[in-house]
Amino acid sequence: MKSRRDFIKISALGLGATAVAAGSAQALFGSPLFGNKNGNTESGTPLRRTPTYCEICFWQCAGWVYKDGDGNIKKITGNDDDQHCNGRFCPRGTGGIGQYMDEDRIKTPLIRTKVNGKDTFKEASWDEALDFIANKMQQIKRDHGPECVALFTHGSGGAHMGHMLKAYGSGTIAAPSFAQCRGPREVGFLTTFGDIIYSPERIDIRDTRCMVLIGSHLGENMHNGQVQEMSDAIDKGATIITVDPRFSTAASKSKFWLPIKPATDLALLLSWINVLIENGWYDKEYVEKYTVGFDALKEHVKTFTPEWAYGITTIDPNIIRETAREMFNASPSVIINPGRHVTWYGDDTQRMRAVAILTALLGSWGRRGGYYKPEKLHLPNFPVPPFPEPQRKPTDAYKGIYPLANEVVANGLCDATIPSVDRECNLRAWIVNGTNLLAAFPNQKNTLAAIDALELLVVIDTMPIELTGYADVVLPECTYLERYDMIRNSGHRQPNIALRMPAAEPKYNTKPASWIAKELAGKLGLAAYFPWKDMEELLDWQFKELGTSLEEMKRIGVKNYPREVDDLYFTPGEDVVFNTTSGKIELYSSDMESEGFDPMPVYTPHEEPPEGFYRLNYGRAPMHTFSRTANNPNLTALMNENVLWVNPKVAKLWNLTAGQRVKLKNQDNVISTFSIKVRVTERIRWDSVYMVHGFGHNNTKLTRAHGRGINDTELITRVKVDPVMGGTGMRGNFVTFITEFNEDGKEAEA
Amino acid sequence: MRYAMAVDTKKCVGCSDCVVACQTENDVPVGFCRDWVVEVTDGTYPQLETEIRSERCNHCDNSPCVRCCPTGASHYAEGGVVLVTHDECIGCGACIASCPYDARYPHPDGYVDKCTFCLHNRVEQGLDPACVSVCPTKCMYFGDLDDPNSPVSKVLKTRKFKTLIPEAGTKPQLYFLI
Numbered sequence: 010m011k012s013r014r015d016f017i018k019i020s021a022l023g024l025g026a027t028a029v030a031a032g033s034a035q036a037l038f039g040s041p042l043f044g045n046k047n048g049n050t051e052s053g054t055p056l057r058r059t060p061t062y063c064e065i066c067f068w069q070c071a072g073w074v075y076k077d078g079d080g081n082i083k084k085i086t087g088n089d090d091d092q093h094c095n096g097r098f099c100p101r102g103t104g105g106i107g108q109y110m111d112e113d114r115i116k117t118p119l120i121r122t123k124v125n126g127k128d129t130f131k132e133a134s135w136d137e138a139l140d141f142i143a144n145k146m147q148q149i150k151r152d153h154g155p156e157c158v159a160l161f162t163h164g165s166g167g168a169h170m171g172h173m174l175k176a177y178g179s180g181t182i183a184a185p186s187f188a189q190c191r192g193p194r195e196v197g198f199l200t201t202f203g204d205i206i207y208s209p210e211r212i213d214i215r216d217t218r219c220m221v222l223i224g225s226h227l228g229e230n231m232h233n234g235q236v237q238e239m240s241d242a243i244d245k246g247a248t249i250i251t252v253d254p255r256f257s258t259a260a261s262k263s264k265f266w267l268p269i270k271p272a273t274d275l276a277l278l279l280s281w282i283n284v285l286i287e288n289g290w291y292d293k294e295y296v297e298k299y300t301v302g303f304d305a306l307k308e309h310v311k312t313f314t315p316e317w318a319y320g321i322t323t324i325d326p327n328i329i330r331e332t333a334r335e336m337f338n339a340s341p342s343v344i345i346n347p348g349r350h351v352t353w354y355g356d357d358t359q360r361m362r363a364v365a366i367l368t369a370l371l372g373s374w375g376r377r378g379g380y381y382k383p384e385k386l387h388l389p390n391f392p393v394p395p396f397p398e399p400q401r402k403p404t405d406a407y408k409g410i411y412p413l414a415n416e417v418v419a420n421g422l423c424d425a426t427i428p429s430v431d432r433e434c435n436l437r438a439w440i441v442n443g444t445n446l447l448a449a450f451p452n453q454k455n456t457l458a459a460i461d462a463l464e465l466l467v468v469i470d471t472m473p474i475e476l477t478g479y480a481d482v483v484l485p486e487c488t489y490l491e492r493y494d495m496i497r498n499s500g501h502r503q504p505n506i507a508l509r510m511p512a513a514e515p516k517y518n519t520k521p522a523s524w525i526a527k528e529l530a531g532k533l534g535l536a537a538y539f540p541w542k543d544m545e546e547l548l549d550w551q552f553k554e555l556g557t558s559l560e561e562m563k564r565i566g567v568k569n570y571p572r573e574v575d576d577l578y579f580t581p582g583e584d585v586v587f588n589t590t591s592g593k594i595e596l597y598s599s600d601m602e603s604e605g606f607d608p609m610p611v612y613t614p615h616e617e618p619p620e621g622f623y624r625l626n627y628g629r630a631p632m633h634t635f636s637r638t639a640n641n642p643n644l645t646a647l648m649n650e651n652v653l654w655v656n657p658k659v660a661k662l663w664n665l666t667a668g669q670r671v672k673l674k675n676q677d678n679v680i681s682t683f684s685i686k687v688r689v690t691e692r693i694r695w696d697s698v699y700m701v702h703g704f705g706h707n708n709t710k711l712t713r714a715h716g717r718g719i720n721d722t723e724l725i726t727r728v729k730v731d732p733v734m735g736g737t738g739m740r741g742n743f744v745t746f747i748t749e750f751n752e753d754g755k756e757a758e759a
Numbered sequence: 760m761r762y763a764m765a766v767d768t769k770k771c772v773g774c775s776d777c778v779v780a781c782q783t784e785n786d787v788p789v790g791f792c793r794d795w796v797v798e799v800t801d802g803t804y805p806q807l808e809t810e811i812r813s814e815r816c817n818h819c820d821n822s823p824c825v826r827c828c829p830t831g832a833s834h835y836a837e838g839g840v841v842l843v844t845h846d847e848c849i850g851c852g853a854c855i856a857s858c859p860y861d862a863r864y865p866h867p868d869g870y871v872d873k874c875t876f877c878l879h880n881r882v883e884q885g886l887d888p889a890c891v892s893v894c895p896t897k898c899m900y901f902g903d904l905d906d907p908n909s910p911v912s913k914v915l916k917t918r919k920f921k922t923l924i925p926e927a928g929t930k931p932q933l934y935f936l937i
């Protein structure tokens with residue numbers, strides 16, 4: 010496909026994006042913070058520290074950045090008062106310093122231009138770059154309406170850019186963390202309990218007596234608070250039950266490991282429901298008082314016996330019974346962990362409904378050691394004029410589908426960018442902040458088709474990711490260690506807030522998203538929506554409304570508040586009204602039924618790998634957060650490529666040896682761009698292979714990440730969309746090995 | 760006084776936070792490390808066992824590295840902690856070759872470096888070593904074996920443990936809870 014929008018490598022600049030002296034940022038922060046940075050310091054002088062909250066993953070742990078007397082950032086540690094991290098960062102947060110140090114960062118704004126008929130980037134000043142964007146945005150507003158400009162965001166910059174976009178008149182804002190990740194779980198619980206799980210998850214692992222991990226590999230995914238609490242729970246003798254086709258780290262810590270056949274989880278969940286009901290192993294009082302639909306559920310699961318599930322899942326029926334008994338014995342202090350990345354097979358909301366139903370039968374929602382109710386502060390907004398009312402809602406982009414999505418479906422917006430006659434408005438511009446959409450969305454061909462149709466693509470990031478190569482304008486954001494951001498206001502056992510402030514001036518010619526949004530708004534004639542002088546004024550105003558101040562927060566970093574309502578758990582016999590249609594916990598979901606979906610989950614078999622192919626499973630490594638850390642010098646020193654887990658039986662069949670490099674080809678004949686090292690291990694089933702997501706980067710400017718390992722996303726071309734909420738199921742792809750290949754990515758001729 | 764450390768293999772998830780924290784705390788150049796993580800898997804699918812452990816210098820009571828050091832740079836410090844005096848180290852590498860645990864590395868500045876139990880920069884200030892204090896699973900215990908109330912003494916009293924390559928006769932002071 011010849012595209013208007015040729016991919017440009019930032020390295021093709023020729024000029025070499027030179028470092029621009031960072032002095033210009035001094036005025037921006039206007040803070041005496043850096044005043045004595047040239048002061049003499051003898052070695053041994055205690056390090057000085059400033060508060061931050063981490064941006065390496067969504068968990069946003071609050072911590073301290075330590076600097077020596079010369080103002081050099083030395084280390085980052087957790088804040089003891091923070092409920093997200095309890096004073097301990099995960100490896101990525103500890104290595105967050107590498108994001109600041111990374112010499113491959115984008116260093117100055119870039120604008121796409123044509124030289125001799127070839128697309129290239131030219132370096133630009135901030136003024137030029139923002140003028141370019143503002144002009145384009147005004148034109149799109151005139152021609153198509155402001156709603157045709159969309160924002161995709163994953164990270165703290167989104168709040169600033171979102172504010173700007175709303176002032177401009179568009180509410181078309183989405184995060185891939187919904188439909189590419191945790192969406193099915195939120196909708197599954199919303200339709201059952203009338204409430205969602207939130208982040209950090211409202212699960213009381215600390216006090217649980219039994220936790221079931223089904224497709225969650227905690228410990229490899231470092232959801233910090235959860236990993237910490239799981240370890241505490243193990244110390245206190247809690248039972249861990251892990252369901253995973255792979256012998257995950259968590260599986261190796263578990264009392265029970267259920268090596269399930271991939272794609273059959275729903276059958277196991279249904280048979281657990283069957284066992285609990287048939288044996289009376291459920292909380293009768295709780296079910297009676299709080300739920301509707303029990304009789305229908307009982308009837309529905311009658312045939313889903315452990316013997317039935319055995320034929321599907323390959324899990325021993327006795328183990329299914331024993332683990333069900335184990336859960337009941339621990340109830341209500343039991344957690345069927347809802348996980349996070351749950352977009353697998355397209356029936357994911359139904360699978361999460363099954364998790365929610367089990368949770369209800371065990372009476373663990375609203376109970377200690379099960380699910381607690383988080384409390385969050387109400388954060389007052391700095392007074393600004395009312396936003397204009399958008400003519401079109403973001404959901405208009407995918408009218409009539411995904412009826413139960415409670416957040417914007419990012420892939421729905423992506424699809425609505427590809428011109429189509431039966432759509433009244435196609436999206437014309439994307440502003441993308443902190444997410445590599447080419448890796449976040451499956452089916453890259455589709456994403457590229459959407460990008461090709463855009464009139465404007467703005468990428469705001471710290472690193473040159475794949476997506477930057479397709480941008481019209483690239484804006485270099487400074488890292489979280491160099492900026493203020495909005496107050497972290499998170500729901501937890503206690504309401505709490507945290508401050509992020511710059512520990513250093515922005516390196517190179519980079520800027521915080523807060524500044525970018527305000528400047529751009531100014532150029533769009535929307536300055537009235539940004540009435541604060543700078544972030545310090547905005548934050549201080551908000552902190553004062555919360556009974557503290559910027560000055561105090563700089564000293565303490567985190568502030569915990571007492572709960573306003575003492576409702577962490579239900580009190581015994583309490584009357585609870587749930588936010589569902591019936592006001593009860595819906596074992597039988599009326600919302601699902603009225604939208605034409607199964608009111609109770611039904612197992613449907615998913616495709617199996619064809620002969621000679623293996624299911625492509627992917628997951629996390631504790632020291633990486635996808636593309637975000639793929640080039641981090643500290644973290645790549647720990648792991649700089651992914652490897653392919655292959656069972657020894659399979660390796661023998663294919664004559665693969667440990668350490669050998671292979672390419673992969675999927676069911677649609679897509680061949681991976683790069684090759685991957687084989688890891689022969691008993692820890693994986695013979696019907697699947699496994700790799701860590703977030704590698705195989707194609708941008709040569711990422712000197713440590715380019716060409717390292719395989720990008721699983723390029724092999725995920727078959728997407729099973731969840732009709733309930735638009736989730737993109739990604740686990741129905743199958744790959745085979747190519748052992749002979751040329752460097753250029755083509756399979757060697759046989 | 761006898762400093763020692765215990766690592767709980769039942770809790771360690773191999774996240775390597777201990778490695779990164781050590782690097783930033785102790786200015787270990789990127790690409791080198793004083794501590795590292797080992798995974799050992801036994802069995803055949805699905806009858807499997809995986810042990811994960813964070814390893815470092817064992818601060819042996821009977822250290823081959825101290826014995827073989829020609830300059831005396833490698834020595835026993837307070838509490839039996841094995842240290843290298845950078846100024847006295849000529850970088851000959853005899854200690855690297857003698858260590859059965861491969862705990863030492865040649866620092867680019869020309870001396871041999873390894874885990875110090877964070878003796879001077881943290882322990883003497885009453886802090887835990889950096890790796891112990893960062894570990895998200897709290898699977899490491901540090902302290903004085905001569906003090907029955909130290910975390911390491913207490914945990915070794917209640918749990919089964921092992922040391923690595925005991926047959927080398929080095930009397931290691933890094934214990935693994937099993």
Ligand code: SF4
Pocket residue numbers: 063064065066067068069070094097098099100101102103231232233234
């Ligand atoms: S879990 Fe790790 S990466 Fe995520 S916010 Fe916390 S320290 Fe940062």
Ligand code: SF4
Pocket residue numbers: 766770771772773774775776777778796812813893894895896897898899
């Ligand atoms: S930080 Fe703790 S859990 Fe992580 S690898 Fe080190 S010892 Fe293990």
Ligand code: SF4
Pocket residue numbers: 780781782784785793794815873874875876877888889890891
């Ligand atoms: S005790 Fe200190 S020097 Fe030794 S591995 Fe831990 S952090 Fe590194």
